[in-house]
Amino acid sequence: MKKMQRLWTWLAGCALMVAALPGMALAAGGGKVANVVVVADTRKLDGILYWWAEMYNESHLFFAILTMAIIPVVGCILGWLADVVMTHMGIDLRHRELSEK
Amino acid sequence: MDWLYILMPISGVYIFWPGLVILGLGVGIIGGFFGMGGAWMVTPGLNILGFPMAFAIGTDVAQMAGKSLISTMRHGKFGNVDYGLGLTMLVGTIVGVEVGAQMVMWLERLGSVDKVVRWLYVVLLVLLAWLVFHDIAARRKKEREARAQNKELDHAATGVDWATRLHAIKIPPVLHFKQANITCSAWLPIFVSFFTGWLAGILGIGGGLIRMPALVYLVGCPTHLAVGTDLFEVAISGLYGTASYAYKGRVELLAALIMLCGAAIGAQIGVVATKYVKGYGIRFVFGLAVIGCLVSVLCKLIEAEFPAWSWLLSPAATIDVLGFVTAISLYITVKMVQGAKAEIAAKKNQPAAN
Numbered sequence: 255m256k257k258m259q260r261l262w263t264w265l266a267g268c269a270l271m272v273a274a275l276p277g278m279a280l281a282a283g284g285g286k287v288a289n290v291v292v293v294a295d296t297r298k299l300d301g302i303l304y305w306w307a308e309m310y311n312e313s314h315l316f317f318a319i320l321t322m323a324i325i326p327v328v329g330c331i332l333g334w335l336a337d338v339v340m341t342h343m344g345i346d347l348r349h350r351e352l353s354e355k
Numbered sequence: 356m357d358w359l360y361i362l363m364p365i366s367g368v369y370i371f372w373p374g375l376v377i378l379g380l381g382v383g384i385i386g387g388f389f390g391m392g393g394a395w396m397v398t399p400g401l402n403i404l405g406f407p408m409a410f411a412i413g414t415d416v417a418q419m420a421g422k423s424l425i426s427t428m429r430h431g432k433f434g435n436v437d438y439g440l441g442l443t444m445l446v447g448t449i450v451g452v453e454v455g456a457q458m459v460m461w462l463e464r465l466g467s468v469d470k471v472v473r474w475l476y477v478v479l480l481v482l483l484a485w486l487v488f489h490d491i492a493a494r495r496k497k498e499r500e501a502r503a504q505n506k507e508l509d510h511a512a513t514g515v516d517w518a519t520r521l522h523a524i525k526i527p528p529v530l531h532f533k534q535a536n537i538t539c540s541a542w543l544p545i546f547v548s549f550f551t552g553w554l555a556g557i558l559g560i561g562g563g564l565i566r567m568p569a570l571v572y573l574v575g576c577p578t579h580l581a582v583g584t585d586l587f588e589v590a591i592s593g594l595y596g597t598a599s600y601a602y603k604g605r606v607e608l609l610a611a612l613i614m615l616c617g618a619a620i621g622a623q624i625g626v627v628a629t630k631y632v633k634g635y636g637i638r639f640v641f642g643l644a645v646i647g648c649l650v651s652v653l654c655k656l657i658e659a660e661f662p663a664w665s666w667l668l669s670p671a672a673t674i675d676v677l678g679f680v681t682a683i684s685l686y687i688t689v690k691m692v693q694g695a696k697a698e699i700a701a702k703k704n705q706p707a708a709n
Binding site for chain 1: 362364365366367417420421422424425428429432433594597598601602603604605606608609611612615616618619620622623627695698699702
């Protein structure tokens, strides 16, 4: 019975999430975006930055997909590196005494 | 000094990159410690550094997603994240944000959106500051009373205790959140998150500033758990926001990645500092951060009413935000270093004692 209730709550949540996702962007971003067309100026760029700006000009969808992939991956790598450094310093990163509520 | 400036490939502006690292470090420390995205600090900060406002918002969302993910990972290992509670609250947050956003559109049609939003923000910050400091004062009073009776106050005792009364309302389905050790109606976190989401949607902020105290005072989470669970929500909403803003072409990924380098270190400092600072210590510093935010918003409000004074009020708002961010970041860093030193010293002394 409890499992069923949890399942219903979960399913309702998923349905609501799909219906209401556009609002999340507003909440996450802190406001509306101005309606201006942006084209990256590639004249001063070379190497990977040139490729990145070219790709942006060609397809915002591909740009968005890559951004979505790069941000969490880099975040996880940097987080892991910082973990390694802190553990090396001798700080226990696994246990914490709850001092109070 | 040209090497200190980097050309951003999408927005085409030259940016002082150490400023990005410092901004990332500061927001990482504060975000990891309080459980918030920190849009109220980063967006104006990026704008000051030279980004157009649309790019400042989009880039802020992107770095916020990465930074919150780092903080959530760390908090998760400490056992500070209740994923079940976070997912349950996500339902209310999403619906609330959408209702809030629609309300903004409605207010826009009425032509009174700016004033309503600005004053709602002020009222909210005043209430938050009052709540935090009233709670601290109430707990100190309990401590004094216990001391007068030669008793020790229970370490889990709180000043303001609304959550216990709200937990007594057992509307089915009643859920038990294991990590937070809370048994309550599922509707309580859903309604609370709907309310905080609605406010976030109207104010156009991430919501961490409202959700963290709501988790503490209304849902009854321990402070550390409220911080971790809130960051989990910020990470999810931030990832969606990143996708949305990137598709609109308003994310400067290079800037977000440079900021993440600082934020990765900052987030670790902020999260690890929660090991050494007591729950009420976190609440007190959070109250100070709210006051800093309030002063900045008030400066902006007065500037809008009296444009002649903008030469004084605009820099005052900027100095206030930067000053508070710096001071609070330093305080958290000092606490973290002191705690870590003590922990390492205790470890070294342990074999000697055995």
